Amino acid sequence: MGPRTSVPAPGDAVRVTEHAVTVAAPPDTVHRLVADVSGWPDLFGPTVHVDVLADAPPEGGEQRLHLWATAHGAVRNWTSVRTLDPVARTVTFRQLVPAPPVASMGGAWRVEPLGDGLSRVVLLHDFRAVADDPEAERLITAAVDRNSAAELAALKRAAEQGSHREELRFSFHDTHTVRAEADEVYAFLERADRWPERLPHVARLDLREEAASDPAADGARTAATVQQMEMATLAPDGSEHITDSVRLCFPGRRTIVYKQLRTPPALACHTGRWTVEPAPDGSVAVTSAHTVVLDPEGVRALLGPDASPADARARVREALGANSTTTLRHAGRFAERRGQS
Structure with a gap:
């Protein structure tokens, strides 16, 4: 499934994108890879390091992270708050202080069971550009599309390796x-x-x-x-x-x-x-x-x-x-x- 981008209503410059992929692995396996940020540097190419500033309890809840990642030849860092729900297999996230040209950035991971050991992973983003600049919005949208496709592909590859990954x-x-x-x-x-x-x-x-x-x-x-x-x-x-x-x-x-x-x-x-x-x-x-x-x-x-x-x-x-x-x-x-x- 290709990306879907919403058209903002008049006066609303927040964009919402949706990317999805089908994974030949059980939903709990997929969700664990998303929830466990300690493994992200090994899972996602751009992710260099993640510091867990405040962790969520095993049953789920709020988690505060400091992430470091590469982008366009530079190393960027930001702090995000995530909410983990292992029962619903969702992880929502929100950047606390986005770096320009991003004015706000958030979204969610959702892992849906398809039966027969298959899962559907949906990755949602909502974002807004500084000063609602159209060119900045175009660049952010392109980056979100590119990164989402790469992250879903990496997640699919890792989840489908199963026990061989270990x-x-x-x-x-x-x-x-x-x-x-x-x-x-x-x-x-x-x-x-x-x-x-x-x-x-x-x-x-x-x-x-x-x-x-x-x-x-x-x-x-x-x-x-x-x-x-x-x-x-x-x-x-x-x-x-x-x-x-x-x-x-x-x-x-x-x-x-x-x-x-x-x-x-x-x-x-x-x-x-x-x-x-x-x-x-x-x-x-x-x-x-x-x-x-x-x-x-x-x-x-x-x-x-x-x-x-x-x-x-x-x-x-x-x-x-x-x-x-x-x-x-x-x-x-x-x-x-x-x-x-």
Whole structure:
């Protein structure tokens, strides 16, 4: 079904759009993917990170989120309020402080049972442009149409993978403990532009960054530096692979989250998190966490037609873990030397 856009009544510049798709999966399965925002960075291409500022109880209710996503080459962020109803399988949403040219934006996800294990997903939006500008309205409508189609396609693909999705998606982490100042360790991880001279597996790195915050969110929690970077990583055999990433650096939490926009072969998605946590005994725990979604076709192309998801998970775990461990070790040594100088 194609998108449907309403024509506003005279004096009413609010537009309403409807997009829908049929999914070969049970409605509860589909609704869980929509409701669980922790999985959105792995599900929806533009979504970089979601902070749950206030969660809803299991039986449903209001939830407050701070979302970060890419749009037209930039990284945007906003705070939304969602209302979850697991019985009706609906999720309504409303942006609290939209970014121009959007004056208001809201909508709803609705998952309808069709029987025989099928579902119909309806995605509704209502929005208004700043000053009711016609050109801005045209751009917003085009963006909503494009993003809605992409999100529904991604949701359909993930839901129809069923239990196979759990074979393709996995998480792991590595932790290194050092005796150093937590801020020095964090500074090493944040200053990725210095990595080519500090890390043996980084051949080159181009970095662009800007400060960002959302006035509707908790400033101390959500103020961040947004980094967009292209990095050339050296493999053990001397070959290079290029990745494009968005990183959100939260100095107040000593946390960096990231999403690769261009991934190595065999990976459909790769997100990660660096955390620096001081301990009561004066040590610092530095953790690198990864979540990966495998690309089945990429796995077969890289490892051969008989390669299993387990084979690919082991290979990816080894490669990413090795680079993370190297970075953790160098970050610790850097911070310890700084503490002794």
